[in-house]
Amino acid sequence: MAKADFEIPDIKNGVSVPAVKPGAMAHVKYHPASEAHLTKLGFPAKRVDNWKEVALAKMNELMGKYKSLSLFLDVCVKCGACADKCHYYLGTGDPNNMPVARQELMRKVYRKNFTLGGKLFGGLARAEDLTEEVLREWMAYFHQCSQCRRCSVFCPFGIDTAEISMAAREIMDSIGIGQKYTLEIIAKVHDTGNNLGIPKDALIGTLEFLEEDVKETTGVDVKFPLDQKGAEVMLIVPSADFFSSPHVDSLVGYAKVFHAAGISYTFSSHASEFANFGMFIGSYDNTKKIATRIADAGRDLGVKRIVVGECGHAYRVAYSFWNTLAGPFDYLDKNHSVPTHVCEFTDELLRRNALKLDKSANDEFTVTYHDSCNVARASRMGTEPGGQFEIPRNILKAVCNKYVEMDPEANREKTFCCGGGGGLLSDELLEVRVKGAAPKVSALKEVMDNQGVNTMAMICAICKAQFTKVLPYYDIPMEAVAGVHQLVSNAIQLGDK
Amino acid sequence: MGGLSLLSLVYVALSYAAAAIFVGGLMRKLWGYAVTPNPLCIPTTPSPATKGGVVARLALNIVAFADLFKGNRWTWIGGYAFHVILIAVTVRHLRLFIYPVPPLLAEIQPLALLIAMLLPLPLVYLLARRKMVDRYAWISSPADYGVLILILLIALSGLGLKFVSHSDLVGIKHFLLGLLMFSPVDMPAHPAFIIHLTLVLMLAVYFPYSKLVHAGGVFFSPTRMMVDDPRERRHINPWAAK
Structure with missing residues (x-):
C-alpha cells in the first residue's frame, strides 16, 4: 500500500456519511500561478x-x-x-x-x-x-x-x-x-497546441514509435498519421494519450479501429490536445481560444469529420460548447455529429458488424465500467438521452466476455468523480484527491471482492491518471485502470477484413 | 378613505405597501432571471433532447418534487407535505377574496380545512430536522430557522382564529374585498386577526428578497430548462456574438 502523511479513509465497509469535522481540509493549499x-x-x-x-x-x-x-x-x-x-x-x-x-x-x-x-x-x-x-x-x-x-x-x-x-x-x-x-x-496549450508542451518533433517521434511497435506486435501496418491533408477524419485526443500509461494503449486502440474500418484519419500538430482547462477556471475567452484552435486545425486539414478521444471534461466542452464557441462547423460532413465521440464511432462499426473481434483476448480481465462525471452528467452519446451510459458498455460487452456493473448508486448519472477532475490533478492536492476518491474506490472494491473484477475501464484521461495514482493508497494495483479502447485494442483482429 | 379608524388606516397602508413590495420585488427578480443570458448549453444530463421532454420533466419536478425525492426521502416527506398543505391553505383563504364563492370552491372547504389544519406538523418537522442532523445544523442560518418560525406563527395564529378566538369572518371578508376593490373599509379590531395579518405582511415583504424566490426561480434553472441539443442546434451566446 502506498504511504501517505495523512489518514486514508477506511473503505472496508463502504463509505458512510461522516460526521461534520469543521476545518478538516482548510490546510490544503494549491501552488500559486506565476x-x-x-x-x-x-x-x-x-x-x-x-x-x-x-x-x-x-x-x-x-x-x-x-x-x-x-x-x-x-x-x-x-x-x-x-x-x-x-x-x-x-x-x-x-x-x-x-x-x-x-x-x-x-x-x-x-x-x-x-x-x-x-x-x-x-x-x-x-x-x-x-x-x-x-x-x-x-x-x-x-x-x-x-x-x-x-x-x-x-x-x-x-x-x-x-x-x-x-x-x-x-x-x-x-x-x-x-x-x-x-x-x-492553459499557457502551454496556447503556445504549443497541447497541455504537455510536446513539440512537433517529439510528437512525430512518438507516432513513429507507435507504428513500429504495433507492427511488431501485430504484423500489421497500422498508421498514426500527422497533419495529413485531405484525410476523412481529424482525431483529437487528450495529449496524455501520446505519452502516459495506460492512456497510450487506448490511442493504439483508436488507430486499430480506424485501420479496421478503412477510414483515413489524421492527428493535428497544431491542435494536438483535446483537453480544455479553460472551463475549469471559468474563463470563456480561454475556453473559446482552445476550442477555436481545434476548429481551425480541422478546416486547414480539410477533413470531413472530427472524432474525439477518451477525455471527460473535454468531451463536455466539445459536445456542449464547441458549436457555440467555435461553430458553425460548416466545413464538416453534416451526416455526422460534431464532434463524434470515438465510442460512438466504434459503436457504429460494431452495429454494422464491421469489426472482427476476439473477445477471448480479454479473458484475463473481469471488467467493470466507471462513468466519468463530465461524460455522464454534461454530455450525451448517440441520439437518446443516456446514450453516454449505454454506448461504452455496448463496446465493453462486445470486446470482453466478463463484464460486471458497479452499484448504480455510485455510477451512471449518480457516478462518483474519480477525485482528480476540475483542475485538481496536481501533486500538492494529493490529500484531497486520495480522500475524494474514497466513494468511487469503495464501489470498485465491492465488485473486486465479490465478483472478481480486476479491471476498471473508463473514457477519461484525468480519471486514468488519477486512479493510477490513488488506487495504490487503497491497496489496489494501478494496473486495474484501463481505457475502453485499450480493451478494444486487445480484442480487435486486423488483417483480412 | 374617509371615516376609517386609525387602526384600519394604518393596516390599509401597510397592506398596500406590502403587496406592492411583494409583487414589484418578485417581478423584478424574475424579470432579471428571464433576461440574464445562458451563454452556454448546460443541462445536467441525461436530459430530454426536446422542449416537450423538458416541460414534462419540469412538471414532474413541480408536482412531485422528483429531484428532491431522488436527493433525500426524509427531507422530501417534510417539504412535500408542507407545500401540499399550502395549497389547501390557499383554498381555505380564497373564499375570503372571492364574492360570491363559486360552488366548487365552497364544496371542497371541509376537505381543505382538514388538510390545512396540519400545517404546523411539517413546519415543526422541518425545524427539528435542521437542528438534529449535524450537516443541516451546520448550513442553517438564523434566517433559515426564522422563516420557518414565521410561517409557523402565521399558521398558529390562523388556527387560533378558526378554533380558539373566533373572529368576525364577515368583517374580515369585507375588509379584504375592500382592499382588493381599492375601496377600503374598516378592519375588525380583533387581536388574533391583527397578529395574523401583520405576520403575513412581514412574510410578503420578506419573500422577494430571500430564498423564497425559489418558488418562481425554479422555472428558470438552466440545468433543468435547457434542451440537450447542442450538437443538433447551434446555441448562440448573446454577449459573445460578433
Missing part, C-alpha cells in the same frame, strides 16, 4: 491593490452574464439534499465540502454586497464581506470541487456547484490570484 502565466492568460500578474472592489465588480459582471450564477445565488433553500452527495465531503467530513456550504462561501459575499437583507441584517442572514479570511476559504474550497455536477442531480432547483466554483476561480484570476496547475497548462 506572474508570467497569469499575464499570458489575460489576468493581472499579481494581486491587485484594490482586489476587493475588483472582485465584487467581476462578480457583478458575471451575474449579469450567466443566468446560472445569478439564479443559483438566490434560490438555494438550504434543504441539504446535496449535503451528503459530494465525494470530497464523504471522504473528508469537512463541512465546507458539502456543496451547499461551498456555494455559501460565495453566497455570503453576495448577500453582504448585493442584497438588501444582507446589507441590513448581515449576521442573521450569514452575510459576510470578502475579507482576507473569506478569500482564503475561497482559495481552499473552490479548489476542492472537481466540477463533477453530482450535487446538481439531486438539487430540487438543479443548482450546479460547478457553475459557482468556475465563477469563483474566474473572480480570483481577475484579481491576480491563480492556480499554477491549470494556468500553466
Whole structure:
C-alpha cells in the first residue's frame, strides 16, 4: 500500500456519511500561478491593490452574464439534499465540502454586497464581506470541487456547484490570484497546441514509435498519421494519450479501429490536445481560444469529420460548447455529429458488424465500467438521452466476455468523480484527491471482492491518471485502470477484413 | 378613505405597501432571471433532447418534487407535505377574496380545512430536522430557522382564529374585498386577526428578497430548462456574438 502523511479513509465497509469535522481540509493549499502565466492568460500578474472592489465588480459582471450564477445565488433553500452527495465531503467530513456550504462561501459575499437583507441584517442572514479570511476559504474550497455536477442531480432547483466554483476561480484570476496547475497548462496549450508542451518533433517521434511497435506486435501496418491533408477524419485526443500509461494503449486502440474500418484519419500538430482547462477556471475567452484552435486545425486539414478521444471534461466542452464557441462547423460532413465521440464511432462499426473481434483476448480481465462525471452528467452519446451510459458498455460487452456493473448508486448519472477532475490533478492536492476518491474506490472494491473484477475501464484521461495514482493508497494495483479502447485494442483482429 | 379608524388606516397602508413590495420585488427578480443570458448549453444530463421532454420533466419536478425525492426521502416527506398543505391553505383563504364563492370552491372547504389544519406538523418537522442532523445544523442560518418560525406563527395564529378566538369572518371578508376593490373599509379590531395579518405582511415583504424566490426561480434553472441539443442546434451566446 502506498504511504501517505495523512489518514486514508477506511473503505472496508463502504463509505458512510461522516460526521461534520469543521476545518478538516482548510490546510490544503494549491501552488500559486506565476506572474508570467497569469499575464499570458489575460489576468493581472499579481494581486491587485484594490482586489476587493475588483472582485465584487467581476462578480457583478458575471451575474449579469450567466443566468446560472445569478439564479443559483438566490434560490438555494438550504434543504441539504446535496449535503451528503459530494465525494470530497464523504471522504473528508469537512463541512465546507458539502456543496451547499461551498456555494455559501460565495453566497455570503453576495448577500453582504448585493442584497438588501444582507446589507441590513448581515449576521442573521450569514452575510459576510470578502475579507482576507473569506478569500482564503475561497482559495481552499473552490479548489476542492472537481466540477463533477453530482450535487446538481439531486438539487430540487438543479443548482450546479460547478457553475459557482468556475465563477469563483474566474473572480480570483481577475484579481491576480491563480492556480499554477491549470494556468500553466492553459499557457502551454496556447503556445504549443497541447497541455504537455510536446513539440512537433517529439510528437512525430512518438507516432513513429507507435507504428513500429504495433507492427511488431501485430504484423500489421497500422498508421498514426500527422497533419495529413485531405484525410476523412481529424482525431483529437487528450495529449496524455501520446505519452502516459495506460492512456497510450487506448490511442493504439483508436488507430486499430480506424485501420479496421478503412477510414483515413489524421492527428493535428497544431491542435494536438483535446483537453480544455479553460472551463475549469471559468474563463470563456480561454475556453473559446482552445476550442477555436481545434476548429481551425480541422478546416486547414480539410477533413470531413472530427472524432474525439477518451477525455471527460473535454468531451463536455466539445459536445456542449464547441458549436457555440467555435461553430458553425460548416466545413464538416453534416451526416455526422460534431464532434463524434470515438465510442460512438466504434459503436457504429460494431452495429454494422464491421469489426472482427476476439473477445477471448480479454479473458484475463473481469471488467467493470466507471462513468466519468463530465461524460455522464454534461454530455450525451448517440441520439437518446443516456446514450453516454449505454454506448461504452455496448463496446465493453462486445470486446470482453466478463463484464460486471458497479452499484448504480455510485455510477451512471449518480457516478462518483474519480477525485482528480476540475483542475485538481496536481501533486500538492494529493490529500484531497486520495480522500475524494474514497466513494468511487469503495464501489470498485465491492465488485473486486465479490465478483472478481480486476479491471476498471473508463473514457477519461484525468480519471486514468488519477486512479493510477490513488488506487495504490487503497491497496489496489494501478494496473486495474484501463481505457475502453485499450480493451478494444486487445480484442480487435486486423488483417483480412 | 374617509371615516376609517386609525387602526384600519394604518393596516390599509401597510397592506398596500406590502403587496406592492411583494409583487414589484418578485417581478423584478424574475424579470432579471428571464433576461440574464445562458451563454452556454448546460443541462445536467441525461436530459430530454426536446422542449416537450423538458416541460414534462419540469412538471414532474413541480408536482412531485422528483429531484428532491431522488436527493433525500426524509427531507422530501417534510417539504412535500408542507407545500401540499399550502395549497389547501390557499383554498381555505380564497373564499375570503372571492364574492360570491363559486360552488366548487365552497364544496371542497371541509376537505381543505382538514388538510390545512396540519400545517404546523411539517413546519415543526422541518425545524427539528435542521437542528438534529449535524450537516443541516451546520448550513442553517438564523434566517433559515426564522422563516420557518414565521410561517409557523402565521399558521398558529390562523388556527387560533378558526378554533380558539373566533373572529368576525364577515368583517374580515369585507375588509379584504375592500382592499382588493381599492375601496377600503374598516378592519375588525380583533387581536388574533391583527397578529395574523401583520405576520403575513412581514412574510410578503420578506419573500422577494430571500430564498423564497425559489418558488418562481425554479422555472428558470438552466440545468433543468435547457434542451440537450447542442450538437443538433447551434446555441448562440448573446454577449459573445460578433
